Amino acid sequence: MKRHQGRRILVTGAATGIGLATARFLAAEGARLYLVDLPGSSLEESTLALRGQGEVALLHLSVTDEAAVQEAVGDMVARYGGIDAVVNSAGVVAVEPALEASLETFRRVVDINLTGTWIVCQAVARQMADNGGGAIVNISSVYGFQGAPKRTAYCASKGAVIALTDSLAVEWGPFNIRVNSVVPTGTRTTMVQDLIDRGIYNVDAVSRRTPLRRLAEPEEVAAACGFLISSEAGMVTGHHLRVDGGWLANGYLM
Numbered sequence: 001m002k003r004h005q006g007r008r009i010l011v012t013g014a015a016t017g018i019g020l021a022t023a024r025f026l027a028a029e030g031a032r033l034y035l036v037d038l039p040g041s042s043l044e045e046s047t048l049a050l051r052g053q054g055e056v057a058l059l060h061l062s063v064t065d066e067a068a069v070q071e072a073v074g075d076m077v078a079r080y081g082g083i084d085a086v087v088n089s090a091g092v093v094a095v096e097p098a099l100e101a102s103l104e105t106f107r108r109v110v111d112i113n114l115t116g117t118w119i120v121c122q123a124v125a126r127q128m129a130d131n132g133g134g135a136i137v138n139i140s141s142v143y144g145f146q147g148a149p150k151r152t153a154y155c156a157s158k159g160a161v162i163a164l165t166d167s168l169a170v171e172w173g174p175f176n177i178r179v180n181s182v183v184p185t186g187t188r189t190t191m192v193q194d195l196i197d198r199g200i201y202n203v204d205a206v207s208r209r210t211p212l213r214r215l216a217e218p219e220e221v222a223a224a225c226g227f228l229i230s231s232e233a234g235m236v237t238g239h240h241l242r243v244d245g246g247w248l249a250n251g252y253l254m
């Protein structure tokens with residue numbers, strides 16, 4: 001029996017990167033998937049192989065659109081009869097000096113990374129609370145625990161995702177809803193490739209500072225998400241699982 005066989009799982013930001021790797025991981029484990037990403041994203045193309053593998057529904061929306069998220073959750077419940085787990089991977093980064101950063105950029109990053117995560121959490125938890133519980137994983141970042149230059153909005157949003165996760169874990173524990181986060185270091189996804197292409201991400205410097213001396217692969221982050229939403233993590237809630245090669249453990253220059 002596969003670990004996620006028949007489980008009904010929503011993944012946001014599923015067109016690329018960590019979200020796509022998580023969808024692949026869960027499809028191989030037998031999950032019934034509901035995958036969402038922005039209109040105009042590559043969701044159809046990137047999930048082509050998955051759709052031959054099992055039950056997969058796709059929907060284009062922004063996680064910042066509360067009405068659309070609520071409608072999607074209703075549609076997922078109508079289709080599958082409930083929701084067992086959610087992985088909130090939709091997110092964006094912005095890199096600009098804090099003295100010059102626009103309020104518009106700050107609001108956009110917080111709106112997607114924090115408010116969008118909250119909107120999805122609340123919509124699915126209302127279903128889960130009425131149906132015996134469930135599991136939620138939010139993707140934070142090592143920058144949810146540390147500052148970084150030119151990433152003010154990103155760090156603030158990811159730190160808030162940690163606080164959001166803790167608060168929801170505490171409040172929803174009695175409903176048997178577990179809420180955890182995964183804390184990746186630099187991971188080889190579209191997001192990081194875009195920064196590399198723009199010359200504002202130094203893979204060698206990041207690798208040198210990392211005890212394991214490399215970036216993470218999206219599949220490694222996906223596996224951590226898979227664990228946290230599995231029954232093997234049945235007593236784990238309010239936990240922040242680092243997938244960072246030792247980045248946060250390290251306080252020394254290397």
Ligand SMILES: NC(=O)c1ccc[n+]([C@@H]2O[C@H](COP(=O)([O-])OP(=O)(O)OC[C@H]3O[C@@H](n4cnc5c(N)ncnc54)[C@H](O)[C@@H]3O)[C@@H](O)[C@H]2O)c1
Nearest residue numbers: 013015016017018062063090091141184186187189190191
């Ligand atoms: N790649 C890294 O180094 C890294 C490190 C730590 C944390 N993270 C976090 O992991 C998550 C996934 O990032 P990734 O690296 O896979 O990036 P990615 O850019 O490859 O994937 C993010 C996906 O989210 C989607 N998305 C963006 N805004 C959305 C919205 N409003 N509604 C729905 N979907 C939206 C994008 O279209 C994209 O498909 C993000 O929250 C990111 O902050 C990434």
